[in-house]
Amino acid sequence: MxxxxxxxxxxxxxxxxxxxxxxxxxxxxxxxxxxxxxxxxxxxxxxxxxxxxxxxxxxxxxxxxxxxxxxxxxxxxxxxLKKFRNRLNVPSEIPGTGPRFWSNVHAVRVNDEKADNKNILKALMGGADALLLDLKGKVDFEILLSEVDVRYIEVYLRVENEITERTLDFFNWMERSDFSNNDLKGGLLWDPMTSCLESKCLKQDQLDIAEKLLQIGIKFPSFRLISVDAAHYHDCGASPVQQLFLSLGGYIELMDGLTDRGILPVDILKKTILQGAAGSDFFLEIAKLRVFKIAFFELAILYKEDFILEDVKLFASSSYWTKATSDVHTNMLRNTTEAMSAILGSCDALWVRPHNEVIDEIDSFSERMARNISNILKEECYLDKVLDPVAGTYFIECVQAGIIDKVKRELQILEEKGGWWVNFENHQLQDLVKAARYTRLEEVKNAHKVKVGVNKYLLQNEDPKNALENWEEETWQLLPLRDGFLIEFPNLEKK
Structure with a gap:
């Protein structure tokens, strides 16, 4: 030989x-x-x-x-940053799967329980392993979740009003079912402070709701009841640092209010889930989401020394802010890079929004495309085969360090100014985000930032479809918007 x-x-x-x-x-x-x-x-x-x-x-x-x-x-x-490498995600315990696991979330706007149940079962058979139930009123969970085995999926709730009542309805259904309370995994996507940016509320009322939810949710150890919602700030046009320090600043306000009522920090921390969104700046978004987990962990250990990093969970979505109503199919490309950022950014659950959501034309095709983005990144791109692919990369860690420094500095300034609630009431918080938003809107309007299908390579003779024709925002509000808004509505005045 x-x-x-x-x-x-x-x-x-x-x-x-x-x-x-x-x-x-x-x-x-x-x-x-x-x-x-x-x-x-x-x-x-x-x-x-x-x-x-x-x-x-x-x-x-x-x-x-x-x-x-x-x-x-x-x-x-x-x-x-070395101590955070390969620890931002817990290795999968499911036999036969890769070490990196994230849930593929399918969202349902609940209107007709029977029809929505068929949609849910079809999605679960098509690769989804988590549900996001968007509830606007009372729901019959017996019909909605018929034949759904919650032992093998995660369930997330987003409730428009009567949060305590709707959550209690869901818990009552769980207790009537054949499942164990330990089988329920997921969470309520509700940030008591950030939600005040959309509808008027009183601080004490928000604390009352949060306290009640923590009491009724104690039976379900793996179901989280409070979120730290950076995604809302993202979809309102806030910068990455603003998204993090404002959402964390609101959480500090909440923690102070609940601990003053005698609730232990550990009981709040273990019931908290982070909620973020990934935008189009690929590497910056990866770093931002990783910093979100790291910053929350460092905040948590100030309250409880033995809180571990692996307890931090992140629900991430693709961006509403980056989506376009013109050449709507380009949103599928945006969804793909944003989903990659979310996965590499250490998300535990990933919701890819349907690409035609912005024109209110969600259908079975767009829902399947959204689910398949997550499936393809796992099954064909093998992003689940390595626990933390970007651990130790000079680029990502340098950007992480820069974001961490700025978030800590801005949080300190926010506290010196009286905290989140004071800045919310005097509108300084809203004005800060609106200034950043308007700068980013102008960048797209003036083509300083290229946006395919919006200010570059436009489709000829396309009939524009706008879902925000009557969009209005009060001075105290921060409402979701899109970065191409000034092109869609050129007469919009600076607010």
Whole structure:
């Protein structure tokens, strides 16, 4: 038998490269180490006189600079992030699956229990393993969830009004069923503070509801009842740092109010779920969502020392803010990159919104496409085969560090100004987000930011469909919007 080295062609090839016999143990032994400054100087040389900073450095929101490359030198001061690598997600315990698991969420706007039940069963057979039930009124869960085995899925609730009553209805159905209380997994997507940005409410009323929910939900240890909703700020046009420090600032307000009533911090923390949205800035969104978990964990351990990172759960969605009503099918491409950001950003549950949601034409096709994005990223792109693919990457961790610093600084400033509720009542919080929103709207309107199908490569003779013709926002409100709004409605006045 002839070995590889007995092949004359391979011998000639190896001699020409002067291979080190120990190369198999150290593949980089023959390469000279290059410093960051040397890389920068080489780039400047290739730019032929152009400014490196202006040409190759991207100025992201919140004053975060994204460089064209990062090296080991950039990570020298990021040792504190090492303890979070490969820990932002709990390895899957399901036999035969990859270590990285996230739930594929199917959303249902409940109107007709019988028809919606058929939709739910079809979705679960088609790859979904979590439900988001959007409840506007009283629901017959016996019909809605008939033949649904909650032992193998997660259930999330989003309630428009009478939150305590509707949640109690759901719990009562669970107790009447053949399932154990421990079988129920998921959560109520309700942020007591952030919800005040849409409909008027009193702080004490929100605390009363939260306290009541914590009391009635104690029987269901794996069902969370309070969310920290950064997704709402995202869909209102807030910057990444604003999304995090404002949602966390509201949670601090809630924690202070509930602990003053004698509720233990641990009882609140274990019933909390994070709620985020992934936008179109791929790498920045990955870093933002990872920071969301890290920042919440560091906040949590201030209340309880033995709180563990693996207890932090993140429900992530694709973005409403980035979607377009013109050339609506391009939203499927946006959904795909946003879903990747959410997965790499450590989400535990992923809701890909239907691409035609913005024109109120959700159908079985758009729902299937939304489910399949998550399925394809798992089954064909193998994103479930590695627990934490971006752990230790210089780029992501440098951006994470920048976001963490700014979030901590802004949280400190918010507290110095009296906290979330004071800033909400004097509208400083709303004005801050609206200023950031208007800047981003102008970027799309003036084509400083390219948006396919909106300000670039427009479809000819397309009949525009707008679902927000009567959109109005009070000074105290922050309502979801889209970044192409000024093009859809050019006469919109600055608010």
């Amino acid at each position: 002839i070995s590889a080295c007995g092949n004359p062609r391979l011998l000639i090839f190896s001699k020409s490269l002067k291979l080190n016999p120990n190369m198999k143990n150290n593949l980089f032994a023959e390469f000279q180490k290059v410093s960051k400054d040397e890389w920068v100087n080489l780039a400047i040389k290739d730019l032929k006189g152009k400014d490196f900073q202006k040409t190759l450095v991207t100025n992201a929101p919140d004053g975060i600079d994204l460089f064209p490359f990062y090296t080991e030198e950039d990570s020298h001061d990021l040792g504190f």
